[in-house]
Amino acid sequence: MRRRRDVQIPEALELLMGKDQDKWPEEARFIVTASYGDVRSLKEIAKSMDKKGKGIEVTVANTNFVGTSALHAACESGNLPVIRYLVEELNMDVNKADTMRDFTPAMHAAFNGNLPALRFLADHGANLQYAHKKITILHGAIEKGQPETIKFLLSRGVRDDSESSFMTPLELAAFRGYPIILKMLLEHAADPNKHILQFTPLEMALSNSSVPCVKLLVQAGADVNGSRSFHPLAKAAEKGLTEAIKCLVEAGANANAPDTFGRLPIELAAEYGTWEDVEILFPVTSAIPTVPDWSVHGIISHVYMEVLEREDPEIVKKRKSDLKRQAGDAFKKQDYLNASVVYTQALKVDHFDGILFSNRSLCWLRLGEGEKALDDAVKCVELCPKWGKAYYRKGAALMHLKEYESAYNTLSRGLELDPESEEMEKLFWIARVYFVCC
Incomplete structure (x- = not known):
């Protein structure tokens, strides 16, 4: 496991003041000596x-440079003899944070993988649960990829579900791709589905x-079926992760759940993966009506032709136009489900058409599918951030979900972009009333 390393205090001082330490302030040379x-x-x-004749001990204990004391510096480098002297003889506070980053001595030791120093501090009263703004000591050790430090922290009762607005320790281990650390956390009963950020540990x-x-x-x-905005099996297929596809299928992942653009895992596997990936997904995927030859070879050939067609601007333009017309006809007949299906087909042709997302969002709303309507509206806003109607679609979906404050704020932004929209203004005032009253 590759260890992530920061610039050490002496290196930082050298970059700041040059290599000639004789020209440094005495306090800076003092900190380097502590290191x-x-x-x-x-x-x-x-x-x-x-x-001023206060005594060596008082001077050592109270000297710092840019908010960093001798104890912080010694813990960062793992200089155990100096740490012992400062703590056992001078009684320096093992929990006092520096004023530069708000790191305690234990954080300096843990973040730099100095396990003997961390053990010493823990035995002398260091708070191992200390949280620096968004991260804990455990988070820091995971970020730097230090399994032995993590093992020690867990053995001392540090919770693997430590509170943080950053992300859970398990999320961080998954995000960094540290299976050894991930295994440790899971063995300490970490919840594989708990997450602070939008995506779960599996999705990360x-x-x-x-x-x-x-x-x-x-x-x-x-x-294994993820959230409404992330489909694990589709992502594994898109990345061509054959072993992950096998694992997810064996665990019961839904092979018929499309991604945001309406593409099934087997279609993504045919475009981005291997023949083997398509073979794994074929037995668990329902036949796609638009694929005339429902076989492994037939699927790959069909997707290949779709890819070729997308490379021809004229074909793409005509195909998208035909699909939009078909969807519009279905919508006029109030066949909102069929209209949404056709808009999904159109999104396969052009993933970046915000109007298609807007139209499909309206279909979902008419079908009472508020969350799906919101997902499409959010995508529309991302693609068309200066289009007022995108915010109207999002506001309408939020109103359906009874998220009145968010709807009010969204529609307010929409009116800034399109102040002449009567339908948006009407919905805006409705949202305001509900927001104030509810």
Whole structure:
């Protein structure tokens, strides 16, 4: 496992002030000595700094440079003799954070993989649950890829579900693709489905193509069908992760769940993966009506021809125009389900047409599918951020879901872009009333 390394304090000072330490402030040389020197050298510098005669011990304990004390520096480098002297003889506070990054001595030790120093601090009262803004000591050790440090922290009772607005430890391990660390956390009963960010640990592992992490999470009971905005099997097929596809299919992942653009995993496998990927998905995929030869060879040939057609602008333009007309005809007949199906086919032709997402969002809304309507409206806003109607579609979906405050804010933005829209203004005032009253 590759360890992630930060610039150390002495290196940072050298970059800041040059290599000639004789030209540095005494406090800076003092900090470097705490990092790499011995106790005797530390005392000698402190003696020369003790201009007011307060004593070497007082000077050592109270000297810092840019908010970093000798203890922080020694813990970062793992200089155990200096750490012992500072804590056992001078009684320096093992939980006092620096003023530069708000890191405690234990965080400096853990983030740099200095396990002996971390053990010493823990034995002398260091708070291992300390959280720096968005991350804990456990998060830091995971980020740097330090399994031994993580093993120690877990053995000392550090929770693997530590509160953080950043992400759960398991999310971070999956995001970084650290199967050894992921296994440790799962063995300590980490919830494979808990997440703070939009995506679950399984979805993060797939996004980063970490098949070992995918397998561990599935074995631990991760939801193999994901969320409404992320489909694990589709992502595995799109990335050509054969072993992940096998694992997900065996765990019961739905092979008939399309991605945002309406593409089934088997279609993605035919375009981006291998023949083997298509063979794995074929027995668990329902026949696609638009594929005339429903066989492994027939699917691959059909997708290949679709890809070729997408490379011809004229074919794409005509195909999309025909599909939009068919969808519009179905919508006029109030056949909203068929209209949504045809709009999905059109999105396969052009993934980046915001109007198609807008139209499909309206179909979903008419069918009472609020969440699907919102998903499409959000995509429409992403593609057309200056189009007022995109915000109207999103606001309407939010109103259906009774998320009145979000609807009010969304429609307010829409009116800024299109102040003449009567339908949006009407919905805006309805949202305002519900927001205020509810």
